[in-house]
Amino acid sequence: MLNPSVDRLDYGEKLQAPEGFQLSYAVATSYSLELDTLLCLPLALSLNGTLEGNPHGGKLAALEGIRQLKGKLKVFFQQGNIKVPVAFTPLFTLLEPCLVPMVPSGVFSSFHPKIWLLRFINDTRQVRYRLLVLSRNLTFDRSWDLAVALEGEVTTESSRENDGLLELLQELAPFARHKDKALDFAPAFTLFKKELPRVVWQKPNGFRELKTLLGKAQQVPLDLGGSTNTVLVISPFLHAEALDMLKERGERHWLFSRAEELEQLGAEKLAGWECFALNQRVVNGEDHLDNSKSQNLHAKLVLVQNGATSHWHVGSANATKAALGGLRQAQPRNTEFMLRLSSSGIAQSADQLKLELVGSEENPSGVFAPHLFQNQEQQEQDSDEAGLRKLLHALITDDWNVRARVNADLTYRCELLCSAPRLANSESVQVRFLDVPGYQDLDATLVWDRLSLSQISAFLVVKVQVGEKSIERVIKASLVIDGGDGREQKIISDLIDSPHKLLAYIQMLLQPDHEKAEWFARDPGGSAPEGSDNLLSHFMGGPIYESLLLCAARQPEKLQRIEAVLSHLRSVEGRIPDDFNRLWDNYKAFLGTEKT
Numbered sequence: 217m218l219n220p221s222v223d224r225l226d227y228g229e230k231l232q233a234p235e236g237f238q239l240s241y242a243v244a245t246s247y248s249l250e251l252d253t254l255l256c257l258p259l260a261l262s263l264n265g266t267l268e269g270n271p272h273g274g275k276l277a278a279l280e281g282i283r284q285l286k287g288k289l290k291v292f293f294q295q296g297n298i299k300v301p302v303a304f305t306p307l308f309t310l311l312e313p314c315l316v317p318m319v320p321s322g323v324f325s326s327f328h329p330k331i332w333l334l335r336f337i338n339d340t341r342q343v344r345y346r347l348l349v350l351s352r353n354l355t356f357d358r359s360w361d362l363a364v365a366l367e368g369e370v371t372t373e374s375s376r377e378n379d380g381l382l383e384l385l386q387e388l389a390p391f392a393r394h395k396d397k398a399l400d401f402a403p404a405f406t407l408f409k410k411e412l413p414r415v416v417w418q419k420p421n422g423f424r425e426l427k428t429l430l431g432k433a434q435q436v437p438l439d440l441g442g443s444t445n446t447v448l449v450i451s452p453f454l455h456a457e458a459l460d461m462l463k464e465r466g467e468r469h470w471l472f473s474r475a476e477e478l479e480q481l482g483a484e485k486l487a488g489w490e491c492f493a494l495n496q497r498v499v500n501g502e503d504h505l506d507n508s509k510s511q512n513l514h515a516k517l518v519l520v521q522n523g524a525t526s527h528w529h530v531g532s533a534n535a536t537k538a539a540l541g542g543l544r545q546a547q548p549r550n551t552e553f554m555l556r557l558s559s560s561g562i563a564q565s566a567d568q569l570k571l572e573l574v575g576s577e578e579n580p581s582g583v584f585a586p587h588l589f590q591n592q593e594q595q596e597q598d599s600d601e602a603g604l605r606k607l608l609h610a611l612i613t614d615d616w617n618v619r620a621r622v623n624a625d626l627t628y629r630c631e632l633l634c635s636a637p638r639l640a641n642s643e644s645v646q647v648r649f650l651d652v653p654g655y656q657d658l659d660a661t662l663v664w665d666r667l668s669l670s671q672i673s674a675f676l677v678v679k680v681q682v683g684e685k686s687i688e689r690v691i692k693a694s695l696v697i698d699g700g701d702g703r704e705q706k707i708i709s710d711l712i713d714s715p716h717k718l719l720a721y722i723q724m725l726l727q728p729d730h731e732k733a734e735w736f737a738r739d740p741g742g743s744a745p746e747g748s749d750n751l752l753s754h755f756m757g758g759p760i761y762e763s764l765l766l767c768a769a770r771q772p773e774k775l776q777r778i779e780a781v782l783s784h785l786r787s788v789e790g791r792i793p794d795d796f797n798r799l800w801d802n803y804k805a806f807l808g809t810e811k812t
Contacts, residue, residue, distance in 0.1 A: 230332075230348055230365045231260035237336035237344060241404040242289045243388070245329040245553070247532075248297035249354035251308050251675075251690075254315075257354075258282045261289065275307065275711055276721055282310045283777060290401045291354065292316045292388055294327040295612040298690035299355065300677055304651045306707050312674045313399050316391050317692045321433065322549055323609040328539065329384060329430075329553035330532045335407065343370050345415050347381070349531050349555040351516045360494065360583065362450070362515035364530050364555055366417040366426075378412045380428035380437075384553055385409070387432070422564045423557040429529070431552030436541055437533050439556050440465060440520050446566040450517040450573075451535035453477060456485045457542025458535045463488055464543075465520060470570055471535075472584050474513050483589040492574060492584040518554075521566045528557040528564070600683035603643070607680055608687070610637045611645065616693035620672050623665075628672055632662040632693070642683045650675040650690065669706050672697065705784040712785065715793045719760075722778055726763035760799070768806035776807050 233239050239261055258281025259274070295317035301308070318327040332348035345368040352361040385408050392401035419426060431437025444465040450472040459481075463469050471478075471486065475493035478486065494513045518529040531554035533539040541548040562568060575582040617633045632647065636658050639645065646655035649664060651671045656662050658678075674695040679688045697703075712718050767774045782800065785791045 227363075228256075228260045230346065231257065231334070232264045233261075233336050234344060237338045237342075239285075239288055240335040240337045240343070241401075241407065242285075242335070243331075243333045243385070243404070243408075244289075244291045244354065245327075245331050245384075245388075246291065246293045246354040247326060247328045247330070248299065249291065249293050250299045250356060251301050251311065253354050253356050254291065254311050255305070255307060257289075258285050261285060275305070276717070276724070278307055279310070279707065279711060280721070280725060280777075282307065283780070285314070287398060287401075288404075289314045290316055290392055290404075292318050292327070292391065293354070295319050296608055296678070296689050296691050298675070298692065300688045300690055301650075306651075306670045306703070306710070308650065308675065309670075309673050309703050310707065312692070312695070315692055316388075317612070318388075318391065318551075319612050320549075320551070320609075323606050324538060325433070325549040326538065326551070328532050328550045331381075331384075331553050333381070333385075333408070335404075335411075343411065344368070345370070345412075345417075347417065349553065351530070351532060352514050357514065359452075359512045359514035362517055362530055364420060364557070366420075366555075368415040368417040370411050371414050371416050373416070374413050375416055377417060377426055378415060378428055380430040380553070382409065382412055383430040384428075384551075385412075387430075387551070420557065422561040423528075423559045425558045427556040429531075429554045429556055431533055431539065431548055431550060431554065433549055434547040436548055437531070437552040437554040438518060438529050438540065439527070440518075441525075441527055442522065444520045444522050446470070446519075446521040448472075448517070448519040448521075448566045448569060449535050450513075450515050452513040452515070453534040453536055454481055455536040455538075455542065456481055457537045457546055458540040459486070459489065461540065461542050462518070462535065468566075470566070472513075472573060473535075475587060478587050479590060483591070491587040491589075493587040495583055495585045519566055519569065524560045524562075524565075526559055526564050526566060528559070529554045530557065531555055598685070600642075600685040603682040604680060604685045604687060607637070607639075607643055607645070607682055608689070611678060611680070612691065616676065616691055618672075618674065618676070618693045618695045620667075620695070620697040622699055625666075627666040627668060628697075630664045630667055630672060632664075632676070634658070634660065636660045644679075644681045646679040648677050649673055650677055655679055669703060670710075672703065708781060708784040709788050709791070712781070712791070715791065715796075718781075718785065718791060719793070719796065721781070723760070723763075725774060725778060726760070726767060760796075764799075764803055768803055772806050775803055779804070779807055 242261060255278055259277060262281040262284035263277060291314050293315065320327050330350040330352060332346070332350070334346040336344045336346070347366045347368065348363060350361065350363045352359070352363070385405060389402070389405040392405055394400040417426060427439060429437045429439060446468040447462050447466045448470045449459070449462060452474050454473055454477045459471070469489045470492070471489040472492045475496075478491050478493055516531060516534055518533075518535070520527050531552065533550070533552040533554055537546060538549045539552050573582045573584045574580065574586070614635045614637070618630055619633075620628045620630045622628055630649070645658040647658050647662060648655045649667070649671060650673045652664060652667065672695070674693050676691050676693050677688060678691050680686065712721055764775070782792060
């Protein structure tokens with residue numbers, strides 16, 4: 217059932233539309249994210265690409281993917297949990313409208329759900345849904361994850377399967393509204409509320425029923441049922457009180473975690489649990505590879521079994537007090553999302569899963585191995601760590617507002633306004649724009665002058681230090697650019713900087729949908745190749761006529777996207793070939809609207 221050699225899920229593939237369908241709306245939630253990872257998502261969601269490779273490579277493909285996602289994607293994440301990227305690309309700024317920062321209610325609470333909800337539609341208005349329930353964030357982290365992908369269709373019968381999912385969406389909906397109609401995601405949530413009560417999911421092999429469960433303050437994201445004889449927990453992070461609460465059920469208790477987490481709690485607190493740690497061959501197995509990233513455990517599972525019936529809880533919740541609560545009526549604090557899958561099959565039993573994870577005594581070849589405690593001295597909680605978290609929460613609770621005004625020389629003056637919490641002597645906070653070197657000490661008003669348009673961003677790098685602990689994170693601010701936001705026009709004119717690149721871009725855009733993957737092979741990201749004049753002549757001499765006619769008849773929305781690019785380039789002399797301009801005038805009447 218969880219054999220890592222066989223039971224694998226291709227993340228990028230699961231973001232692609234089914235054959236004959238196109239994306240209508242997508243909602244994602246994540247505790248943290250990387251902008252590089254986010255830049256890859258449009259390649260899968262819009263262009264049927266993969267999430268592999270360098271996201272900075274196919275810039276025109278990424279540009280078109282982002283443009284096709286306008287108004288279709290929202291990513292909800294915990295404010296202040298964007299990792300500082302190694303390299304900057306202006307394309308990051310085009311992702312800003314997709315991102316919705318969420319602020320947890322308390323210092324030691326987290327916005328922690330990890331899902332994708334995808335709605336697809338075809339030419340006959342048939343609707344399909346896909347739900348991805350993950351344990352990982354929107355990052356390139358290579359740790360071991362546990363994920364479930366469900367395919368669903370809208371039926372005529374109502375179902376309770378999506379109660380928890382609808383509850384989560386209800387929590388997110390107020391943050392999806394926007395006064396700018398182009399950025400307002402409320403229509404998507406209206407559709408979800410209407411359709412999801414009638415969406416029935418195809419159950420994974422071996423499972424007979426499912427539930428979606430929301431975890432929030434005073435609401436545990438588990439449905440453990442009646443009596444229990446076995447509890448199996450997989451969790452990278454642990455808290456003794458949450459484990460004690462789970463241990464009250466059943467006679468057999470199996471715990472799978474990271475070795476350092478098990479050592480941190482110690483054998484005494486884990487009495488009654490048979491403990492297994494991720495095999496060190498997995499953690500260190502690729503250290504010899506160039507550019508390798510460490511692997512560890514990120515999967516989460518709570519499996520309870522009574523007799524032949526087992527209930528799997530898969531999703532975002534760790535076995536921690538913040539996620540699950542604990543004994544003595546300790547309540548959870550996080551926002552979490554879990555999927556409950558039920559089965560009476562032997563293949564889905566706790567014993568079978570343990571065998572797959574550990575192996576047998578004769579052949580201990582699993583991903584996990586029995587943990588032998590080293591009786592290491594347990595570390596006390598670092599006061600600087602707690603202080604850092606308190607200061608970070610004060611910062612993300614604040615309103616960050618950036619206003620950009622154009623100077624006489626067409627550079628920009630940017631002003632940041634925030635409350636700037638009072639700092640202790642051991643605390644410091646510094647701020648910079650994502651593409652502007654040099655930090656400034658945080659104050660209620662900060663000014664950056666003579667910035668280029670491409671340097672303006674809603675993404676602010678915040679460097680926070682408390683005692684010996686420090687961290688750098690990106691906060692998403694509210695951004696207003698006086699005179700209008702011309703950054704997309706600037707990016708388009710910079711990337712499509714020659715007639716050759718414009719026609720190559722149009723040629724790729726006019727490809728049939730099933731050839732979208734060729735975007736990456738044909739992306740003209742560099743200079744014009746030799747013989748580009750001949751290419752222009754060939755392109756204008758025949759192929760484009762047939763492609764434009766087909767789009768006018770079958771996909772007029774593609775003509776609308778071409779017109780949007782041309783409108784950005786018309787102010788740049790010599791960028792649009794005269795022959796193409798005259799040709800394009802014949803097709804303006806066919807400009808259509810996209811299906812939603």
